[in-house]
Amino acid sequence: MKVKAIFAGLVGAVALQGATAGEWCPPAAAKCPVEESPCYGSISVGYESDYLFYGARLAEDSMWADVNYTFDCLPIPITLGVWAINDLNADYGTEVDFYASFGLPSILGFDQSFGYTLYTYPSEGAFGGGPSQNEISYEISREIYCGWTASYRVAYDFNMWDLGGLTQGGQNGAWMHTIGIAKSWEISDCVALDFGAGVLYSDNYWAPQAVNGVIQDNTGWNNYYIQAALPMAVGCTGATLTPYVGYNGTPDGWVLDGTNYVENAIHPEIDRRESPRRPASRLYPGTPGGVES
Numbered sequence: 469m470k471v472k473a474i475f476a477g478l479v480g481a482v483a484l485q486g487a488t489a490g491e492w493c494p495p496a497a498a499k500c501p502v503e504e505s506p507c508y509g510s511i512s513v514g515y516e517s518d519y520l521f522y523g524a525r526l527a528e529d530s531m532w533a534d535v536n537y538t539f540d541c542l543p544i545p546i547t548l549g550v551w552a553i554n555d556l557n558a559d560y561g562t563e564v565d566f567y568a569s570f571g572l573p574s575i576l577g578f579d580q581s582f583g584y585t586l587y588t589y590p591s592e593g594a595f596g597g598g599p600s601q602n603e604i605s606y607e608i609s610r611e612i613y614c615g616w617t618a619s620y621r622v623a624y625d626f627n628m629w630d631l632g633g634l635t636q637g638g639q640n641g642a643w644m645h646t647i648g649i650a651k652s653w654e655i656s657d658c659v660a661l662d663f664g665a666g667v668l669y670s671d672n673y674w675a676p677q678a679v680n681g682v683i684q685d686n687t688g689w690n691n692y693y694i695q696a697a698l699p700m701a702v703g704c705t706g707a708t709l710t711p712y713v714g715y716n717g718t719p720d721g722w723v724l725d726g727t728n729y730v731e732n733a734i735h736p737e738i739d740r741r742e743s744p745r746r747p748a749s750r751l752y753p754g755t756p757g758g759v760e761s
Contacts, residue, residue, distance in 0.1 A: 506541035510534070519553060519560070520716055522644055523668060523691025523724050527553075527560035536567075545571040562591040578610045602626050615653075619666075621646040625673070643671035644690070662697040662712075670723050691718045 512534040519527040536549025547569040554562045565587050572580035587601040602625065609619035625642040648666030655661055668690040697712035718724040 507537065507539050509537040514710075518716075519555070520693075522670070522673070523693070523716055523718055524674075525716075527555040527557070529556040530554060530560070531556060544573070561589065564588050564590060578608050581607050583607070616649060616651045619646075619648045619650070621648075642673040644673050645669040645671070658701045658703075660699050662699060663695070664697075665692070665694045667692040674723055686723060689722045691716055691722065691724050693717070 514532055516530055516532070517528060518525050519530045519532075530553050532551065532553035534549060534551040536547055538545060538547040548567075550564065550566050552562065552564045565585055567583065567585040570582045572582060574580065583605040585603045585605070587603070589600075603623050604626075605621060605623040607619060607621040609617055612618045623644045623646075625644070646666055646668050648664060650662070650664040652663075653661045669688070670690040671687045673690075674686045693714060693716050695712060695714035697710050699708050699710040701708050
């Protein structure tokens, strides 16, 4: 299988990196040194069998990369980054996104963040070669019970272009709402199990589609998703290897009617923070900001 072959190659590469720094997983007594820097960066690369954007599959067999830097020394933490994906089958083309995330003060135990993403499509392809697209978002989350975290995210897109007939080209007022739950379990000092699930509601986001000659409503329940990830820390290198699998469902009568996909993906990540793992609320690593796919 293609996925298994790539997974084995990545494990070998990261294991070699870990071996040069010491043991694959240091015992609990031998803790890694903590870097007390208020600023830190992260580099990630990965493969996914399906590139899902708000429940719609835009491409298959894609490679992506992400580079970001966080400034914790400011009055509010700010993360700046760039994320890019390329379709290995050359159907979708290349997408390059620039994003910023601003951590807002907590209110009554609720964590808040504000984000901005600029989507660009520099190459020709089925959806490539189009103008840029802007999105702002707001997310609020809170732990509700025994490590389970609930979140709500709302995104507003403006200056949208016609994404291959899927989106409302040239129109403003496109909204996407996401409600999710997530939890992470520590399996060992080096391995965790992350679980996430959620449902999306779209409002005037997609262009109305004709199904059996009938124009579908473009406002309503969009899709739901379920994901499980297994991040594995690599010694004291700050690197993480994360295979994950997800299911994307769009039942009959929903806006994205009847298109279900099983997504498999793997990605190694180098993060110079004390804990290199992505929070469980940031599953879907193949999308800037995380949970919206």
